[in-house]
Amino acid sequence: MTRIPRKSNWTILKFGGSSVSEAAHWQTIAHVVQQQKSTGFRPILVLSALKNVSNLLEALLHQSISGVHPIAIEHLKEMHQGLISHLKLPVDILLPQFKNLENICNEIHQSQQITPKNHAAVVSFGELFSTTIGLHFLNRQQISTDWVDARKILLSIQQADSWHHYTSAYCDFEYSPQLRSQLEQLNKVIITQGFIASDIDGNTVLLGREGSDTSAAYFGAKLNAAEVQIWTDVPGVFSANPKEISQAKQLPNLTYQQAHTMAQLGAKVLHPRALEPAMSNTIPIQVKCTHLPQNEGTRISVIDTTEVIDTTEAAKDSAQIIAITAEPQITWIRLPQTQKMDIDLLIEKVTAAGFDLILKSQKNKTCHLIFIYTNSDQAQLTDEALQQYLSIDNIKIKSALSLVSLINISNQGAWANKIVQFTQQFLPNGLLEALDFSSQGHLSLIVSNPNQLCQQLHFHLIENQLDNTFFGVNWKDLQN
Ligand code: ADP
Ligand code: ASP
Ligand code: MG
Numbered sequence: 001m002t003r004i005p006r007k008s009n010w011t012i013l014k015f016g017g018s019s020v021s022e023a024a025h026w027q028t029i030a031h032v033v034q035q036q037k038s039t040g041f042r043p044i045l046v047l048s049a050l051k052n053v054s055n056l057l058e059a060l061l062h063q064s065i066s067g068v069h070p071i072a073i074e075h076l077k078e079m080h081q082g083l084i085s086h087l088k089l090p091v092d093i094l095l096p097q098f099k100n101l102e103n104i105c106n107e108i109h110q111s112q113q114i115t116p117k118n119h120a121a122v123v124s125f126g127e128l129f130s131t132t133i134g135l136h137f138l139n140r141q142q143i144s145t146d147w148v149d150a151r152k153i154l155l156s157i158q159q160a161d162s163w164h165h166y167t168s169a170y171c172d173f174e175y176s177p178q179l180r181s182q183l184e185q186l187n188k189v190i191i192t193q194g195f196i197a198s199d200i201d202g203n204t205v206l207l208g209r210e211g212s213d214t215s216a217a218y219f220g221a222k223l224n225a226a227e228v229q230i231w232t233d234v235p236g237v238f239s240a241n242p243k244e245i246s247q248a249k250q251l252p253n254l255t256y257q258q259a260h261t262m263a264q265l266g267a268k269v270l271h272p273r274a275l276e277p278a279m280s281n282t283i284p285i286q287v288k289c290t291h292l293p294q295n296e297g298t299r300i301s302v303i304d305t306t307e308v309i310d311t312t313e314a315a316k317d318s319a320q321i322i323a324i325t326a327e328p329q330i331t332w333i334r335l336p337q338t339q340k341m342d343i344d345l346l347i348e349k350v351t352a353a354g355f356d357l358i359l360k361s362q363k364n365k366t367c368h369l370i371f372i373y374t375n376s377d378q379a380q381l382t383d384e385a386l387q388q389y390l391s392i393d394n395i396k397i398k399s400a401l402s403l404v405s406l407i408n409i410s411n412q413g414a415w416a417n418k419i420v421q422f423t424q425q426f427l428p429n430g431l432l433e434a435l436d437f438s439s440q441g442h443l444s445l446i447v448s449n450p451n452q453l454c455q456q457l458h459f460h461l462i463e464n465q466l467d468n469t470f471f472g473v474n475w476k477d478l479q480n
Helices: 017-021 023-038 053-066 069-086 095-111 116-123 125-140 162-167 177-186 212-223 256-264 272-280 343-352 383-390 415-424 451-463
Strands: 010-015 042-047 145-148 189-193 196-198 204-206 227-232 253-255 285-289 298-301 321-335 355-363 366-373 396-408 433-437 442-447
Touching: 010 023, 010 212, 017 023, 017 125, 017 227, 023 042, 023 125, 042 125, 042 212, 053 069, 053 095, 053 116, 053 125, 069 095, 069 125, 095 116, 095 125, 116 125, 116 162, 116 204, 125 145, 125 189, 145 177, 162 204, 162 343, 177 212, 189 212, 212 227, 212 272, 227 272, 253 256, 256 272, 256 298, 256 321, 256 396, 272 285, 321 343, 321 355, 321 451, 343 355, 343 366, 343 383, 355 433, 366 433, 383 396, 396 415, 396 451, 415 433, 415 442, 415 451
Parallel strands: 010 042, 010 227, 042 189, 145 189, 227 285, 253 298
Antiparallel strands: 196 204, 285 298, 321 366, 321 396, 355 366, 396 442, 433 442
């Protein structure tokens, strides 16, 4: 095993879709890079595609089948050209990449087939475009920058199922002294793509939608970076989605475990897969906001927030909820008798149909599996079709439900029962199921309509909480 040295002076700066889409934000990006350099750090920028471009590229696959792709490509060109002209860059910088994209789309039209391989190839262009724009902009700002192809650095692990192999890849993230010295020799700021990697045969693969956070964490781990910064459109992780609950409060500090739980259960601000590479190499993640760059945001690290918990017996059973998350559109599978069933095989089958497992609870022979549908390339299976496909007696399948989860600061005590009882009053149609994960610091509720419930629970359990140790500023106050 490679000996891991003390942290390097590399910092990974990941900018998401909304950050890279606006010309005004590019001044902030340049400023952040300069600041990092002037304090002795070596920044690597990991960029997402411009906002909505990955969705348009997914649609382009289908437009290529029907033959209307030239119009769709023209629209994509205009979108990028808008940013290019705002940034006053040469008009032709993306032409070779657009030519390549056009060729792939023509091939899809001729073959009348969308394969997972050409899905990944087409959708990867969003990040290739945005990083090319970024490269030209930073160099124009006298920030000497090199473009590095992420596919030359991130190597995916082979998966049996072709769809997941190409569109939901995992990569090795072991510390690499070779990579570190190779990048050090470039002696420049580095700009690279989020979301994309390559397999052992050199094919382009994707890390799953929203996967640029994961790319940043992979780069951080491989270089043993001093920090990974996730720059997005909100200043950190909040007690609820601030775009939906304006009184949501900033969480200045979270442990990796808390952040992972929140991300896994619907806090979209971070991809759940980004936590493991950072945690296993103790690389802090700082979540910051591109239009409020002075705000410190949220720090995710090993800092143990439970140190400030009241550990008296009386306090143990009372919940100290720090956040509420919601995952809409879940598919819930309930298996009443589990002793004869190979659950792992069942999960594999459902996953192969394009679903991702987000929760599994097994208690008293009853097993609950909660999936979200992630395969955008196929029509979603109806509950009946999924039932037929699995062909298991007494299985209960229900989709179009939501998962509302309450994140507790402590994972001890019998707080979950009390919260379930408290919650019933806000559910006119009742609670479908409560999954008690109190030993892992959360309680998850399966409901048909999450909106009112999240507002109510946030008001009663977070806004009215006397103990404000865990919270920072309100989202609403940041808007003024
Ligand atoms: P990016 O394009 O930068 O990756 P995302 O849209 O993926 O940005 O993530 C940022 C969004 O996450 C925010 O705009 C916010 O609506 C959403 N979000 C959901 N839950 C939370 C939460 N608990 N804290 C902060 N943001 C959240
Ligand atoms: N562009 C990709 C997506 O929209 C990856 C990312 O932005 O994280 O899913
Ligand atoms: Mg994101």
